[in-house]
Amino acid sequence: MAISTRASGTAEAWPGARVRxxxxxxxxxxxxxxxxxxxxxxxxxAFTAMAVFAPWIAPKNPNLPDVKNRVxxxxxAGLMGTDEFGRDVxxxxxxxxxxxxxxxxxVVFWSAIPGTVLGLVSGxxxxxxxxxxxxxxxxxxxxxxxxxxxxVMAALGPSKRNIILALAIVYTPSFARLVxxxxxxxxxxEFIEAARAGGAPDRVILFxxxxxxxxxxxxxxxxxxxxxxxxxxAALSFLGLGVPQPAPSWGNILADGRKFIYDGAWMSVFPGIxxxxxxxxxxxxxDALRDLTDPRLRGLxx
Amino acid sequence: MAVFVARRLLMAVPVLFLVxxxxxxxxxxxxxxxxxxxxxxxxxxxxxxxxxxxxGLDRPVPVQFAAWLGGAVRGDLGKSLSSRRPVVELLAQxxxxxxxxxxxxMLISLLxxxxxxxxxxxxxGTWWDRAIMAGALVGVSTPSFWAGILLIILFSVRLGxxxxxxxxxxxxxxxxxxxxxxxxxxxxxLLLAAVTARMVRASLLEVLGQDYVRTARAxxxxxxxxxxxxxxxxxxxxxxxxxxxxxxxxxxxxxxxxSVFRLPGMGRFIINAILARDYPVVQAGVLYLAVIFxxxxxxxxxxxxxxxxxxxxx
Numbered sequence: 257m258a259i260s261t262r263a264s265g266t267a268e269a270w271p272g273a274r275v276r277x278x279x280x281x282x283x284x285x286x287x288x289x290x291x292x293x294x295x296x297x298x299x300x301x302a303f304t305a306m307a308v309f310a311p312w313i314a315p316k317n318p319n320l321p322d323v324k325n326r327v328x329x330x331x332x333a334g335l336m337g338t339d340e341f342g343r344d345v346x347x348x349x350x351x352x353x354x355x356x357x358x359x360x361x362x363v364v365f366w367s368a369i370p371g372t373v374l375g376l377v378s379g380x381x382x383x384x385x386x387x388x389x390x391x392x393x394x395x396x397x398x399x400x401x402x403x404x405x406x407x408v409m410a411a412l413g414p415s416k417r418n419i420i421l422a423l424a425i426v427y428t429p430s431f432a433r434l435v436x437x438x439x440x441x442x443x444x445x446e447f448i449e450a451a452r453a454g455g456a457p458d459r460v461i462l463f464x465x466x467x468x469x470x471x472x473x474x475x476x477x478x479x480x481x482x483x484x485x486x487x488x489x490a491a492l493s494f495l496g497l498g499v500p501q502p503a504p505s506w507g508n509i510l511a512d513g514r515k516f517i518y519d520g521a522w523m524s525v526f527p528g529i530x531x532x533x534x535x536x537x538x539x540x541x542x543d544a545l546r547d548l549t550d551p552r553l554r555g556l557x558x
Numbered sequence: 559m560a561v562f563v564a565r566r567l568l569m570a571v572p573v574l575f576l577v578x579x580x581x582x583x584x585x586x587x588x589x590x591x592x593x594x595x596x597x598x599x600x601x602x603x604x605x606x607x608x609x610x611x612x613x614g615l616d617r618p619v620p621v622q623f624a625a626w627l628g629g630a631v632r633g634d635l636g637k638s639l640s641s642r643r644p645v646v647e648l649l650a651q652x653x654x655x656x657x658x659x660x661x662x663x664m665l666i667s668l669l670x671x672x673x674x675x676x677x678x679x680x681x682x683g684t685w686w687d688r689a690i691m692a693g694a695l696v697g698v699s700t701p702s703f704w705a706g707i708l709l710i711i712l713f714s715v716r717l718g719x720x721x722x723x724x725x726x727x728x729x730x731x732x733x734x735x736x737x738x739x740x741x742x743x744x745x746x747x748l749l750l751a752a753v754t755a756r757m758v759r760a761s762l763l764e765v766l767g768q769d770y771v772r773t774a775r776a777x778x779x780x781x782x783x784x785x786x787x788x789x790x791x792x793x794x795x796x797x798x799x800x801x802x803x804x805x806x807x808x809x810x811x812x813x814x815x816x817s818v819f820r821l822p823g824m825g826r827f828i829i830n831a832i833l834a835r836d837y838p839v840v841q842a843g844v845l846y847l848a849v850i851f852x853x854x855x856x857x858x859x860x861x862x863x864x865x866x867x868x869x870x871x872x
Contacts, residue, residue: 395576398855399848402810403828407584407844410832487701491814494703495829510704514818517722521711528704536699543695 293544299537371431379439479542666747675758697752802858
């Protein structure tokens with residue numbers, strides 16, 4: 257919420273800023289009282305810590321083979337057993353959090369920024385430009401998301417950077433549509449008319465007046481996108497078109513585990529739990545944000 | 559109504575064109591020369607050039623696109639580079655498998671999600687509601703392919719009740735076909751049910767708060783009549799739209815789930831084609847799935863106009 261005050265300028269430039277930060281503090285208090293949000297925040301922070309401190313948490317080198325200790329169950333070797341090369345599954349899951357968090361963060365970043373700019377431009381200028389941009393977005397959205405990511409990965413080749421690029425292409429249209437819609441509804445308010453009459457350049461109207469008013473749906477969409485990005489990366493890596501081996505990504509570890517489903521089920525169970533817990537945390541936070549920012553839902557549940 | 563349908567169809571044309579342009583162009587960025595892949599490492603420069611000419615790869619990209627699009631309109635999407643058979647024929651063998659998986663999953667999803675959404679909304683705030691919504695949240699957060707792996711571990715490896723992979727056509731042996739499709743369809747359908755149940759609940763709660771529902775209650779109608787006859791119909795309208803969009807998610811999901819269960823459908827076919835750089839197959843497969851998704855959404859739009867007259871006349 258602090259972002260919205262900063263983006264709308266200092267208190268002198270726009271008197272509404274002070275009111276906004278008060279609302280933000282009220283919102284944060286409400287967020288803290290929501291048990292779901294607290295669990296979500298705890299999960300996301302825990303995985304962030306896991307990613308940052310991976311070298312200290314992981315007991316072993318995640319890529320170090322150990323032929324004498326292949327396919328050992330949890331307990332016999334390490335917390336989560338070992339894989340087909342004798343690598344420690346727990347260490348691989350810990351390091352895997354780095355790839356998931358990184359991909360989630362950068363996909364949100366690289367889809368939110370172009371999506372927001374396209375949406376603002378489309379909503380503000382309208383006409384033919386709007387038509388061209390939105391038809392192109394429609395075409396991208398006409399593909400099942402994972403299929404489009406797959407096609408782009410096929411073209412670019414498997415690597416972490418390419419996953420981020422592919423998923424950013426997939427999720428940009430949702431931001432563009434959302435921001436365009438919000439910009440269109442805000443544009444009808446009188447303060448935009450006033451700013452234009454006062455001779456404010458388009459740049460100021462777009463980024464100082466329209467953008468701050470689209471921030472709450474944007475943040476909700478960002479949390480949803482973060483969750484989808486993590487799930488999609490896991491799926492792509494599982495298919496062998498994501499992060500290349502031997503880097504430990506949760507999807508990769510699951511792909512390795514699929515081969516040992518009869519006598520090494522632990523290889524398939526633990527990375528999946530990690531994915532589900534992180535995504536659950538992000539979803540809980542996203543739900544709380546939505547309840548907070550969507551006034552229609554306020555008071556409906558409690 | 560006819561005007562509404564016609565307008566929707568017309569709007570779909572430019573999007574369809576762009577979709578085919580994207581499906582065509584993405585594959586042209588693939589590193590590596592398809593001719594070199596087909597002929598192997600020992601091919602001479604002349605052989606490569608001859609094959610490129612034969613495949614039309616030496617022509618400008620817009621010309622190639624026009625030729626491809628022209629063929630696509632006539633139902634000719636070229637030949638597979640690896641098997642040399644018409645792509646349309648190859649896809650026709652795999653499409654029914656993917657579609658039966660998607661439809662089966664959709665049925666499971668609706669059978670689970672609509673009743674549980676109604677129960678959760680009708681008993682809002684009770685333990686029923688909390689349990690269903692907690693289950694839905696876990697479902698939304700679980701990757702479908704991992705759910706599939708867990709189902710295999712439980713029902714195939716441990717209990718030995720169902721096959722862990724493979725496929726039998728529903729049209730040859732219906733009973734066996736269902737046994738092979740059950741686990742993949744459940745792993746996709748349950749996660750979709752989680753999304754839809756949340757939607758049904760939210761939508762029904764919103765409708766139950768409206769004035770006409772209060773009037774119905776004030777008239778002394780039984781709660782059952784209020785919910786099922788008055789509220790549910792309106793509450794399900796947005797659910798229909800979401801079900802249409804979910805079909806796209808399902809088609810994407812089948813790609814991964816087919817790999818988990820080794821089902822010989824479109825998804826696995828496309829992935830193998832990507833790995834083999836069989837680009838006519840990839841182009842056509844991506845185009846097929848995108849067009850199916852578009853048609854489903856078009857149908858949903860039309861259905862929506864039928865269910866809700868406000869849209870049609872808006």
